[in-house]
Structure formats: C-alpha cells, structure tokens
Amino acid sequence: MKKHVIIIMLLSVAVMYSQKKKNGTVYIEHPAIEIVEAMQQADIAGDVDKVASYLADDFMSVSGTTRNKNAKGTNKEQFLKWVENKTKWTAYASLTRHGEAYPDAIEYKDGKTWVQTWNYLKGVHDATGVKIEMPLHNLYRLNADNKIELEIYYSYPVGQDIRAGFTERTNGTIYNEHPHINKVRRMMAAFENMDLEKAYSYFDENCSFSSLEMPVGESMDLDEVKESHKGFYDKFEISSIDVVGYPDLLHYEIGGNDMTVQSWWNFRLIRKSDKKKIIMPAMYTHDFNDDGKVVRSIGYFSTKVLDAK
Structure with a gap:
C-alpha cells in the first residue's frame, strides 16, 4: 500500500510540472523599455513630433477599464492631438516610475513584444486648479519595426474631477x-x-x-x-x-x-x-x-x- 501511495505522489508531481509551458521571456532591461519610456517622457513634455516617431501608423490607444462595448479607442492622429492640447492646460507635469516598481519587457513566442509600466503622474490643471496625482499602469505592444502599435491604459478617471471644476454647484x-x-x-x-x-x-x-x-x-x-x-x-x-x-x-x-x-x-x-x-x-x-x-x-x-x- 505504501508503495502505491509513493507512486501516486510521484505521478501527481509529474502532472503538476507537466502543466507548465513557457510562452516567452521577461526582461528587466530591453530596447523596447527604452522606447516606451522615451515616448512617455516626450508625451509629458508635449513633444508631438518625438511622440509620433515612436508610434506605428496604425497605433491605437484603448482603455483597459471601459465597459463600453462599442469603444473604438484613440488612433494615432487623435492621440497626437491629445498630446499637443494637454500641455496647454496642464502645469508642473511629471511622470516617474512608481515607488520601487519597474517596467518589464515580455517577448512572447508569437513574436510580439509587450512592455508593462507602473508610473506616477503629477501635475495641476491650470483652469480649475485640480491637483493631478495618481498611479498609472499601461501596457504597450510593439511591432517588428520596434514601433508602438497598441497602448492599453489603466488609470483613475481624474477627468471627472477636472470636468466638475468647470461647473458651478452648491454644497x-x-x-x-x-x-x-x-x-x-x-x-x-x-x-x-x-x-x-x-x-x-x-x-x-x-x-x-x-x-x-x-x-x-x-x-x-x-x-x-x-x-x-x-x-x-x-x-x-x-x-x-x-x-x-x-x-x-x-x-x-x-x-x-x-x-x-x-x-x-x-x-x-x-x-x-x-x-x-x-x-x-x-x-x-x-x-x-x-x-x-x-x-x-x-x-x-x-x-x-x-x-x-
């Protein structure tokens, strides 16, 4: 009986290990990380041309938290317009790595490279004085030419606070x-x-x-x-x-x-x-x-x- 139990245990361990399947490699240092972080800093600085140089022609930016099934995201032209406009209403903007977090680059077996980042955004909305301080988590997918073709962003909707600042209401x-x-x-x-x-x-x-x-x-x-x-x-x-x-x-x-x-x-x-x-x-x-x-x-x-x- 003891012999049977040992055999069953060994088989269980073998099954557990056989369920693992490698699908790529994670890097703490990678050219894709440098590309993404350079694009992020150009974005914060409002350097439209530099941001454009990192984006693929078919680039799309989409929310990772939207519940709108019809949401189509933001294309490259719209994204660059956003980069240009937000510098007009944001002061003291900065973007840093969040605490001890650091970005990862993941090379998948299908040939796609993803970069995931954890950042902290600071700034002040000029018109309303709303203070912008919030963590950001983004995913980026790069194509074979090392251009960013997809951004998926997860962030607190600080825009709600800003929009509220443009209205008058009693309390x-x-x-x-x-x-x-x-x-x-x-x-x-x-x-x-x-x-x-x-x-x-x-x-x-x-x-x-x-x-x-x-x-x-x-x-x-x-x-x-x-x-x-x-x-x-x-x-x-x-x-x-x-x-x-x-x-x-x-x-x-x-x-x-x-x-x-x-x-x-x-x-x-x-x-x-x-x-x-x-x-x-x-x-x-x-x-x-x-x-x-x-x-x-x-x-x-x-x-x-x-x-x-």
Missing part, C-alpha cells in the same frame, strides 16, 4: 442665524463669565478638540481640555470675549448632511503676573451631531501672543 446652505449658532454664542458667554459647567455642557462627552498648534492627527478629549483650561485660567483673567463679524452655520450636502458653525472672536485678557492687557484673535469651527451637541472643535489661534512683552 448646502449657509445660515447667519440658527439654533446651533445661538449655542456657540451662549457657550462663549459662559466661558467669558467663568460658568464652566454650562460652557462644557454644549460638548458631547466624546468630543475631540484640536488646534492649529497641535500636530496633525492629534487631538484632546473633553477631560484633557478641561485640565488644559485650568492652567490658562491660573495665568489669565478674561475681560471679555467679543464676536468679530458674525458666525456662520454651514449645512453641507456633501459629506453626510453635516452642520458646522464657524465663528471669529477677540479674547480680551489680562495677564495676572503683570496686569498686561492682551487681545488674542481666534477662529473656531464646531461640528454638531444630530443631538445638537458639539462633537468636534477646531481652534485657529496662536498662543504666542500671550507671551507679549
């Missing part, structure tokens, strides 16, 4: 009077009058607090803010907190129906150590939840003014 409603604005005003009045229990009552217990002076991604919870405020009150007396202009409530359409109050204030302070009067400008954004509590507070101010001589 909600701005209020200059709203119950949430009233809450912010009452909150600041409570801080001015040191009614801290009332002031903190407007915040959700899980509220996050951050400011311009904190590292990106860091925040404090309500208890940490209360402790931080104690140190401030030990050193400064609040004469008044005066609104600058008027607060706005932004009720967004995009992003989950969020409501944010943004407000501007002048903190009129007296430094207890030397009775120095200081004015500290500040801007705040307060995000409200469905229960009418503040769930995120961001402060934009500089505490360096508190060290004024």
Whole structure:
C-alpha cells in the first residue's frame, strides 16, 4: 500500500510540472523599455513630433477599464492631438516610475513584444486648479519595426474631477442665524463669565478638540481640555470675549448632511503676573451631531501672543 501511495505522489508531481509551458521571456532591461519610456517622457513634455516617431501608423490607444462595448479607442492622429492640447492646460507635469516598481519587457513566442509600466503622474490643471496625482499602469505592444502599435491604459478617471471644476454647484446652505449658532454664542458667554459647567455642557462627552498648534492627527478629549483650561485660567483673567463679524452655520450636502458653525472672536485678557492687557484673535469651527451637541472643535489661534512683552 505504501508503495502505491509513493507512486501516486510521484505521478501527481509529474502532472503538476507537466502543466507548465513557457510562452516567452521577461526582461528587466530591453530596447523596447527604452522606447516606451522615451515616448512617455516626450508625451509629458508635449513633444508631438518625438511622440509620433515612436508610434506605428496604425497605433491605437484603448482603455483597459471601459465597459463600453462599442469603444473604438484613440488612433494615432487623435492621440497626437491629445498630446499637443494637454500641455496647454496642464502645469508642473511629471511622470516617474512608481515607488520601487519597474517596467518589464515580455517577448512572447508569437513574436510580439509587450512592455508593462507602473508610473506616477503629477501635475495641476491650470483652469480649475485640480491637483493631478495618481498611479498609472499601461501596457504597450510593439511591432517588428520596434514601433508602438497598441497602448492599453489603466488609470483613475481624474477627468471627472477636472470636468466638475468647470461647473458651478452648491454644497448646502449657509445660515447667519440658527439654533446651533445661538449655542456657540451662549457657550462663549459662559466661558467669558467663568460658568464652566454650562460652557462644557454644549460638548458631547466624546468630543475631540484640536488646534492649529497641535500636530496633525492629534487631538484632546473633553477631560484633557478641561485640565488644559485650568492652567490658562491660573495665568489669565478674561475681560471679555467679543464676536468679530458674525458666525456662520454651514449645512453641507456633501459629506453626510453635516452642520458646522464657524465663528471669529477677540479674547480680551489680562495677564495676572503683570496686569498686561492682551487681545488674542481666534477662529473656531464646531461640528454638531444630530443631538445638537458639539462633537468636534477646531481652534485657529496662536498662543504666542500671550507671551507679549
């Protein structure tokens, strides 16, 4: 029985290995790679004549992600027109290999040579200011004359963002009077009058607090803010907190129906150590939840003014 098992195992291994069939060779260095990368850089530079010199007369460029069964792709003439036009609306364009990726050239047994590339495109759309930063994956097929006859591209459709930049659309409603604005005003009045229990009552217990002076991604919870405020009150007396202009409530359409109050204030302070009067400008954004509590507070101010001589 053991002998039979060994024979079966050997046959299985033989079957697995017999299923392999070589269909070409992959190269990390190849003239076709040089041709493709030279064409790509000429494309980015907008050098139409140089790009044309690398393309076959019957060149076609097609999307590898389109679901349009009738898509015919882009021919050489159309592609060159695209190369010419995009330099007119793209600034700071660059194309590099993506990270540690590198292109491959594959010579298939049928005589065709393919090059596959992984790149990273950067630039700015001049008219809309849309920042273009995206990975690109392309396949290129070369003919017997070492001309590129086919390009298949796989990329994020950044054109959607650019097209959106040419239209006007609203993203909600701005209020200059709203119950949430009233809450912010009452909150600041409570801080001015040191009614801290009332002031903190407007915040959700899980509220996050951050400011311009904190590292990106860091925040404090309500208890940490209360402790931080104690140190401030030990050193400064609040004469008044005066609104600058008027607060706005932004009720967004995009992003989950969020409501944010943004407000501007002048903190009129007296430094207890030397009775120095200081004015500290500040801007705040307060995000409200469905229960009418503040769930995120961001402060934009500089505490360096508190060290004024």
